[in-house]
Amino acid sequence: MNFKRTIEFIRDIYQTKDFIPLHEPRFTGNEKKYVEQCIDSTFVSSVGEFVxxxxDAVADFTGAAFGIATVNGTAALHTALHLVSAGPGDEIITQALTFVATCNAISYTGARPVFVDVERESMSLCPKKLKDFLATHAEVTQKGCINKNTRSQIKAVVIMHTFGMPGKVKEILDICNQYKLKLIEDAAESLxxxxxxEHTGTEGYLGVLSFNGNKVxxxxxxxxxxxxxxxxxxKAKHLTTTAKVPHKWEYNHDSLGFNYRLPNLNAAMGLAQMENLPLFLEKKRQLAHTYRDFFSGEAATFMEEPKGSRANYWLNTLLMEDRRQRDQFLELTNQQGIMTRPAWTLMSELPMYRDMQHGELGVSRWLEDRIVNIPSSVIL
Incomplete structure (x- = not known):
């Protein structure tokens, strides 16, 4: 792979000799207008019309019947896990190739993550590996799905749509139904x-999104x-507003709740961003196609959306020949002021999750050695 040619190509795309971030936001619409309206209203916290x-705007776009806004994606996932009654002693199956927030949210409930391998095509949870793991380690009883090794109840499966690439939800949902498991879609990266x-996050029992500063x-x-x-x-709205019982003046709370409601100020910005989402997605697709065409003549493989799906190409992803080439490319691009990043360290390798049960993770490790994400900001 010609690193120098690639660096020149990326600089030519973004038309700058300055630092190029991995993914920065674009504010080209009504963001300032709506935020000013929010400030003028004085309703800048969790009560206000913009929330x-x-x-409604996100629900309409995704095809979900309801959307409940939270302070961040991790809070949304924590609440979703609470809604499936995950708690101390329970287990949640997920993938080792994911951002740490996926596993942290599981741990917040007192449950333990169990890791199953991903598939190469989508980089998300592999249906076959999930089916094999459950066939070997699980049994369905009157109490639910029980891990035969630990005797703990497996409450749910969390699939994460990696870098915006849609995973095989329907196949995984069929497996979950067979084993009486709830499916939660961590669609943080896949708006x-x-x-x-079907939009990611809308087919499982629950789905969650993220609107962090580096998202679409x-x-x-x-x-x-x-x-x-x-x-x-x-229930989700009640939980995320401290489980407060509605009353004109009294403060009554009927269960353990969370102070997770999204502030009106943030929602004002989000509403303006939603107005430009179709344009952002169109421009990101154009950028992905530009990268695809360029890398068709290079040794690195550009990751394209799986057949039958449509990805948002949140982060454009390359697969290098091996970890050595990956590290050389990361070193040179970052030295040259072009922000590139590898995949996350596998969750099964982190100290707090190293002792968790896992299946064979060959594809996850293979991808970890090769993945590089390259600049993916919207070009207007």
Whole structure:
């Protein structure tokens, strides 16, 4: 792979000799206008009209019946896990190739993550490996799905749509139904990604999104729970507003709740960003195609969306020949002021999760050695 030629190509795309970030936000619409309106209203915290409008806009775009806005994606996932009654002694199956927040949210409930391998095509949870793991280690009883090795109850499966590439939700959902498991979609990175006609985060029991500053759209910080159920939406909103019972003046709380509601100020920015989301997705697709064409003549492999899906190409991903080439490319590009990043260290290798049960993780380790994410900011 010609590193120098690649660096020149990226600089030519972004038309700058200055530092090029991995993914920076774009504010080209009504962000300032709506934020000023929010400030003028004095409703800058979790009560205000922009929160509901933002929730409706995201729900409408994704096809979810309801959206419940939270302070960040981790809070959304923590709440989603709470809604499936995950607690101390329980287990949640997820992938080792993910951002640490996925596993942290599991740990916040007192449950333990169990790691299953990903597939190469989507870099997300592999249905076959999940099926094999459950066939070997799980049994369905009157109490639910029990891990035969630990005798703990497996409460749910969390699939993470890696870098915006849609995972095989329908296949995994079928397996979950067979084993009486709830499926939660960590769609933090995949706003604007689809499996067929279905938006990521809308097919499982619950889905979660993130609006961190490095995502396709941002609220500064922020997340959202997606659901098709009015009852679950009501419970989620209640939990994320400290489980406060509505009353004109009294402070009554009927259960353990969380102070996770998204502030109106952030929602104002998010609503403006949603107005430009179709444009951002179109421009990101154009950038991905530009990269794809360029790397077709290089040794590195450009990761394209899986067949039958439509990715948002949140982060454009290359697969290098091996870890040595990956590290050489990371070193040179970052020295030259072009921000590139590897995949995350596998969760099964982190000190707090090293002792957790896991299946064979050959594909996860193979991808970890080769993945490089390259600049992916929207070009307007």
């Amino acid at each position: 509901g409008q933002f929730e 604007g990604s689809y499996n067929g006609a 759209i941002t609220t500064g910080g922020g997340g959202m729970i997606l659901t098709q159920s009015e009852e679950i939406a009501r």
